[in-house]
Amino acid sequence: MKILIIDDDEAIRDSLELVLRFEHHEVRVARDGEAGLAALAADPGLELAFLDIKMPGRDGMEILEEMHRLRPDLSVVMISGHGTIETALEATRKGAQDFIEKPLDRDRVLLTVRNVQHLRRLKGENQALRERLSSTSREMLGSSPPLEGLRALIQRVAPTTARVLIMGENGAGKELVARLIHDLGDRSGKPFVDVNCAAIPSELLESELFGHEKGSFTGATELRRGRFEQADGGTLFLDEVGDMSLGAQAKVLRVIEEQRVQRVGGNQSIPVDVRLIAATNKDLRKECEEGRFREDLYYRLNVVPIQVPPLRERPGDVALLAATFLAQSAGRLGRPPLELAEPARAWLERQPWPGNVRQLRNLMERCAILLDGPRIEVKDLEGLTGPQAAAAAPDVFRSARSFEEFKELSERLFLQQRLQEHDWNVKRTAEALGMQRSNLYKKMERYGLK
Ligand SMILES: Nc1ncnc2c1ncn2[C@@H]1O[C@H](COP(=O)(O)OP(=O)(O)OP(=O)(O)O)[C@@H](O)[C@H]1O
Ligand SMILES: [Mg+2]
Incomplete structure (x- = not known):
């Protein structure tokens, strides 16, 4: 010891x-x-x-x-x-x-x-x-050929320490893949630390990643260990890595090369042993061409690329996912089980799902909240998704039991709808609503919209 x-x-x-x-x-x-x-x-x-x-x-x-x-x-x-x-x-x-x-x-x-x-x-x-227990709820569901391919790739890279770059659309399951790689590897007993590079203002990102010494800038009243140090021995997940500023990119590159970090305002360099997994929904190659992402960092991160297929390319997974989410939501809300009528299932399989698995999960949750059941028909689904979906909002008036709950439910519905309109692109939604992106992230987390 x-x-x-x-x-x-x-x-x-x-x-x-x-x-x-x-x-x-x-x-x-x-x-x-x-x-x-x-x-x-x-x-x-x-x-x-x-x-x-x-x-x-x-x-x-x-x-x-x-x-x-x-x-x-x-x-x-x-x-x-x-x-x-x-x-x-x-x-x-x-x-x-x-x-x-x-x-x-x-x-x-x-x-x-x-x-x-x-x-x-x-x-x-x-x-x-405890981690093994909680990871059972992190199960990756589906048995379509693209998903089986993904599963095989995860199993192959998990026991290595190779850096992995996970690409895919919003809500396709990139974070889930990152956690599975960690859980199935040798580092599973060690920390999995994730940083959402898009949610943290760029001027704070460096101190978040590398930590800072006490007094290194106004507001740094205490020494703080950065995410790299926290992940020592384990895995650091750089989510939305395409949103990282060029300044932070240069520093991350240096940490990768030297396997040491220096806290902001500090002068000693601290050895760290961290497996990096990064994810993005951007085309990083294009970002490189346009000078927004460092090519050298791109190659460093992209040792093993993993593409998470969008849900519309694996309609065979929709029924299982929908049924599972429906049961989970109903269970959580303490409601009797709901089931999908056959045509409703076929309807779900035909949808383009721009927000992928997350969008499907949210729709199933809305079903569990708003529908009486026990069978869900196509018209129910259309009612909850089409432009008429706003008409479901008045339900908030009836279902809320207190003013606080009413405010929360309506805020949640409002944000959910606007996010959906913008394909779950947080940046664009925040801009359209005139909100801080970090603020929107906070609300999304609070309401489980993410
Ligand atoms: N195959 C799957 N089986 C079960 N749940 C899944 C599957 N794929 C995704 N999910 C669930 O869908 C939600 C969205 O997945 P996740 O957060 O991993 O997506 P993401 O690609 O990181 O999204 P974003 O680009 O918005 O960050 C999560 O709740 C996740 O658990
Ligand atoms: Mg994610």
Whole structure:
């Protein structure tokens, strides 16, 4: 295990280091809290810190809090001197795992380390289990030939660390593919971190990706680890990569080449081990030709291209998707099951689906909310999709139980309709409505429109 010792007393540092090294642990030492925090920030591999309570400058309790903010996953064991046992107990209530007392007892130290290791292993297994459970709802449905082809490709690239560029229309399933690649690969127990490059204003994107040092710009009141660091050991998903500014592109390229990141306003470079998966609905080759996307970055990202076929090219998947979404929505709303009449199913299969699977899912959700069932007919679907769809809006008047709910339902319907009119292109919809794109993204997330 990689262990950090923070103590102002050299004799304690040395003896603790000796004991731990003897057991083949990797050890770093720091003589005060500030140095300890810096060591932590520089080395994401540190798993455990021994932290002295009484130190000149900022004491152990203060540093403990900061550590939690910086590295919530770090295990901390307090080192307590005579007369600080009370404080040590309080520290365990604040998230320290344990404490040891001076003078140090070798066996007690080693037992504590073993306990920490045991707990960390349990936590890791627990998280992996939870992720496996939640990924069942992330199942990729469909058995059409294009989808089977996609599935085979995912299975082939998942166990590698090759960079993947996922292309496809809005709502076709690019993010789902990215998550599957992560879940099926060796990194599945490690973080999957996604960044939506279109949702973050370009002036903030760099600090989002690379982090920033405290005080590096106005508003940077605290040190912040960037997405690359957060994804260390795992996968970083650069969604809507075609919307990244040229400035950020240059920096991402450098990180890929050096496998190190530098925080904004910082001067040390931190090693990161990250698998990159990028997605876009733009034609990146054309973006390159027109000077909006760096060609060198394009080639770096596009080691394995994956094209997610639009839904209209795999009508064979529509029925299964529709039935599944319908059952899910009805279940969530606590409504009796609905079923599609045969002609309604055929009608769905003939639609062009510009918003792809997401559009189908939203339509099924609207069915579950607005229709009485139990059978859904073609005229129901036409009523919910055609230009007359707006006529369904008055239902909001009847179904809302409070003013708040009314406002939310109508806002949701309004945004959904406008998004649909713009083929679910967030940028264009936001422009048409005179809204900030980030604001629209927030609302979409809130209403599950995305
Ligand atoms: N084959 C599938 N089976 C089940 N659900 C799917 C499938 N494909 C897509 N979905 C669902 O459809 C929705 C849209 O998919 P996703 O977000 O992956 O699309 P996207 O291509 O990233 O869209 P955008 O371009 O808008 O970012 C998600 O809720 C996803 O879970
Ligand atoms: Mg997406």
